[in-house]
Amino acid sequence: MFTQFFGNYLFNEKLVTKQQLIEALEMQKVVRAKLGVLAINAGYMTAKQVDEVHAEQQRADKRFGDIAVEKGFVTEAQVEELLSNQKQAHLVLGQALVDKGYLTNEQFAEALAKYKQNNLIEESDFTDDQNRKIDTIIRNFYIFNTFDGNIDFFTDYVSLVFKNIIRFVGGDFIPLAPESVKEYKADKAAYQLINGKGTVFTAIEGSASALTEFAARYSGEGLTEFDEMARESVAEFLNLHNGLFTVNMSNNKQTELQLEPQKVVENAKLTAKNGEMFSMPICFPFGTVSVIVSSCNVSAE
Amino acid sequence: MEMKDIKVQISDDSVLVRKKMKDHLASLGIENVVEAVNGNEAVSVYKANKPDIVFMDIVMPEKSGVEALLDILAYDSSAKVVMASSVGTQENLKIAIAAGAYEFLQKPINYDDVTKILEKIAERK
Numbered sequence: 152m153f154t155q156f157f158g159n160y161l162f163n164e165k166l167v168t169k170q171q172l173i174e175a176l177e178m179q180k181v182v183r184a185k186l187g188v189l190a191i192n193a194g195y196m197t198a199k200q201v202d203e204v205h206a207e208q209q210r211a212d213k214r215f216g217d218i219a220v221e222k223g224f225v226t227e228a229q230v231e232e233l234l235s236n237q238k239q240a241h242l243v244l245g246q247a248l249v250d251k252g253y254l255t256n257e258q259f260a261e262a263l264a265k266y267k268q269n270n271l272i273e274e275s276d277f278t279d280d281q282n283r284k285i286d287t288i289i290r291n292f293y294i295f296n297t298f299d300g301n302i303d304f305f306t307d308y309v310s311l312v313f314k315n316i317i318r319f320v321g322g323d324f325i326p327l328a329p330e331s332v333k334e335y336k337a338d339k340a341a342y343q344l345i346n347g348k349g350t351v352f353t354a355i356e357g358s359a360s361a362l363t364e365f366a367a368r369y370s371g372e373g374l375t376e377f378d379e380m381a382r383e384s385v386a387e388f389l390n391l392h393n394g395l396f397t398v399n400m401s402n403n404k405q406t407e408l409q410l411e412p413q414k415v416v417e418n419a420k421l422t423a424k425n426g427e428m429f430s431m432p433i434c435f436p437f438g439t440v441s442v443i444v445s446s447c448n449v450s451a452e
Numbered sequence: 453m454e455m456k457d458i459k460v461q462i463s464d465d466s467v468l469v470r471k472k473m474k475d476h477l478a479s480l481g482i483e484n485v486v487e488a489v490n491g492n493e494a495v496s497v498y499k500a501n502k503p504d505i506v507f508m509d510i511v512m513p514e515k516s517g518v519e520a521l522l523d524i525l526a527y528d529s530s531a532k533v534v535m536a537s538s539v540g541t542q543e544n545l546k547i548a549i550a551a552g553a554y555e556f557l558q559k560p561i562n563y564d565d566v567t568k569i570l571e572k573i574a575e576r577k
Contacts, residue, residue: 319560370468370472372468372471379467380467380468380471383466383467383468384468386466387466387468387469390466390511390538391538391559391560393538394511394537394538394539394540394559395538397538397539397541398538398539398540398541398558400541401541401542401543402541402542405542407541407542407543408541409539410511410538410539411511412465412511412512412513413511
């Protein structure tokens, strides 16, 4: 999950555009992180040394690792270790951006170092999505100030949203800046209420085309339009996610919550009666889908 | 009794969940399937069809799956009702087991578990 938030960081720092990120996300499937990017990430080589090896590769038909070892930049053992890390997603994203020429090795090295520093991330954290650090990143990214006293609840909720999207829909997305709003014009939306001490409103919103693709991926059905199966697939994803959340809360926090049946609305105005809604847009290659949560009474009409 | 002869009731408000379950049942040769889309229907469809086994969602409109489970067992104490729900909370597990549910499956449904349950039903009949 660090990958997605690192992608947003690159976008926020204006190092890459949204379009470039989307292209890189689509490329991720076929790209493998190459040794240069891996060596920078591990701190074994500087961006300058990597560029030097690449220049040498233009002249001689040799592998990156062999040249880097010859030049004394890395040991053979380090090369072996790097190769075993080839599939780390955040590095693959970086590699795709470098390959496309959107980022130089230098820019990638700087951005990754700063991002790790800002979020106090250790290298090992990247490989473990269950890590507590996810919560820190989510808290830093989404400032849940609108939820007095409920910050832990919403941090848990949003962490699980992203885990479930990665698990059931795909990891090729970038979270965009959230918004706190009183009113929200929903194009198409599935929503569900979670009852406990109070009531929490949850929704997934998007255009017909974005939600159709979201639904197609989740359901594994060949959906091409926002028909009944697509609508119900989006709603069922929300219901499944909220269900798994109530199970976590029951097992880990001894908090019992109940779900109301999920519903779907189109061209609806969502209104928070006594406060605000928190909208979290998520940018996929096929469009933007927003997760909306609120601890207020929200009407959908 | 052979597995393909089992009569199955699926009670879930989601057309996606019902389709996935029907697809799985069809892959086992089971075609005798009845459906219900809410808790009230779950009870009436059971009474009308007397299926060998019921798969029951919990979060449903009109009447929850737990209430429907109680109604079905009050009507037929030998009914085999498997709760298949996303909300496998401590509370729901306790209630379902105390009420007499046959099994509890946490969604996302692992269809191998569904097959095992159906094998058991086939053996006992």
